[in-house]
Amino acid sequence: MSSDFTGQVVVITGASGGIGRVLARRYAARGANVALVARRSDELAVTAGVIAEEGGAASVHVADIREESLCHEVIGAIMQRWDRLDVLVNNAAVPGIDQRVSDATVANWQNVFATNLFAPMVLAREALSQAMIPAGSGNLQFVSSAAARVVQPKKAHYAAAKLGLSALAQTLALELGTSGVRVNTVVVGSVAGELFDSYVARRAAEDGLDPGELRSRLAALNKLGRLVQPDEVAEVSLWLASDAASAITGQDINVTGG
Numbered sequence: 001m002s003s004d005f006t007g008q009v010v011v012i013t014g015a016s017g018g019i020g021r022v023l024a025r026r027y028a029a030r031g032a033n034v035a036l037v038a039r040r041s042d043e044l045a046v047t048a049g050v051i052a053e054e055g056g057a058a059s060v061h062v063a064d065i066r067e068e069s070l071c072h073e074v075i076g077a078i079m080q081r082w083d084r085l086d087v088l089v090n091n092a093a094v095p096g097i098d099q100r101v102s103d104a105t106v107a108n109w110q111n112v113f114a115t116n117l118f119a120p121m122v123l124a125r126e127a128l129s130q131a132m133i134p135a136g137s138g139n140l141q142f143v144s145s146a147a148a149r150v151v152q153p154k155k156a157h158y159a160a161a162k163l164g165l166s167a168l169a170q171t172l173a174l175e176l177g178t179s180g181v182r183v184n185t186v187v188v189g190s191v192a193g194e195l196f197d198s199y200v201a202r203r204a205a206e207d208g209l210d211p212g213e214l215r216s217r218l219a220a221l222n223k224l225g226r227l228v229q230p231d232e233v234a235e236v237s238l239w240l241a242s243d244a245a246s247a248i249t250g251q252d253i254n255v256t257g258g
């Protein structure tokens with residue numbers, strides 16, 4: 001795998017917006033055929049349309065990844081369409097409902113774990129068994145969060161699921177050993193975009209704070225004193241999938257601004 005992805009197939013989950021859309025555009029711009037996965041078909045079509053306008057190629061796969069059978073079908077459909085699968089970026093996730101553990105509902109934890117941890121495991125399993133192990137090569141990535149390390153009140157469900165991704169990736173890296181498949185976790189800090197904006201709005205409303213002030217305070221928490229840009233996450237993902245990172249596996253790569 002070089003940093004030119006021409007002819008390779010890259011699966012991006014959560015490609016209907018946010019970081020996933022940027023990831024998809026960046027891989028397509030480097031020549032990859034990108035398979036776009038999410039629930040909202042209209043927003044996936046927007047991503048595919050932008051990629052087509054930019055001269056790239058994409059396929060759209062509408063699925064709720066919480067359903068194990070749909071994960072199996074989606075990877076099957078991608079293999080049917082492109083006949084190979086080189087990179088899987090498990091980017092899709094939900095924040096869940098903010099709840100203190102003393103008020104936690106199992107339904108909230110189940111939803112967050114189903115989306116943020118179980119689905120990435122099932123998709124990785126399917127990518128491995130249907131494509132990467134037979135091919136003897138591949139790249140698996142899991143998108144985690146700095147919130148799994150620097151925990152916040154009311155977000156134990158999100159932190160626990162995201163921290164689980166690192167254990168999953170490290171175990172996979174060990175199990176896959178010399179198989180030709182590398183596995184890493186991209187740990188993302190606060191990224192400029194809708195998810196961050198809605199978090200700020202929610203926290204400001206709950207805690208009676210000024211949203212502008214809260215936004216500036218949260219954005220300045222890391223060493224660089226600013227939000228991470230989606231493009232900066234995409235660059236690290238591209239690097240991890242490239243030959244430049246051929247000795248990197250089982251690692252958490254922090255893209256957090258320090």
Ligand SMILES: NC(=O)c1ccc[n+]([C@@H]2O[C@H](COP(=O)([O-])OP(=O)(O)OC[C@H]3O[C@@H](n4cnc5c(N)ncnc54)[C@H](OP(=O)(O)O)[C@@H]3O)[C@@H](O)[C@H]2O)c1
Nearest residue numbers: 014016018019038039040064065091092093145190191195
């Ligand atoms: N933004 C940040 O500041 C930040 C910080 C740390 C970590 N992260 C991580 O970075 C990744 C991307 O975040 P983002 O900001 O781009 O989030 P986002 O804008 O909310 O996008 C989340 C994506 O996940 C998809 N998704 C959610 N549930 C799904 C399901 N059941 N089945 C299929 N797709 C599903 C959504 O698509 P549909 O709704 O169409 O299904 C959407 O495309 C996530 O893993 C997030 O935890 C983000």
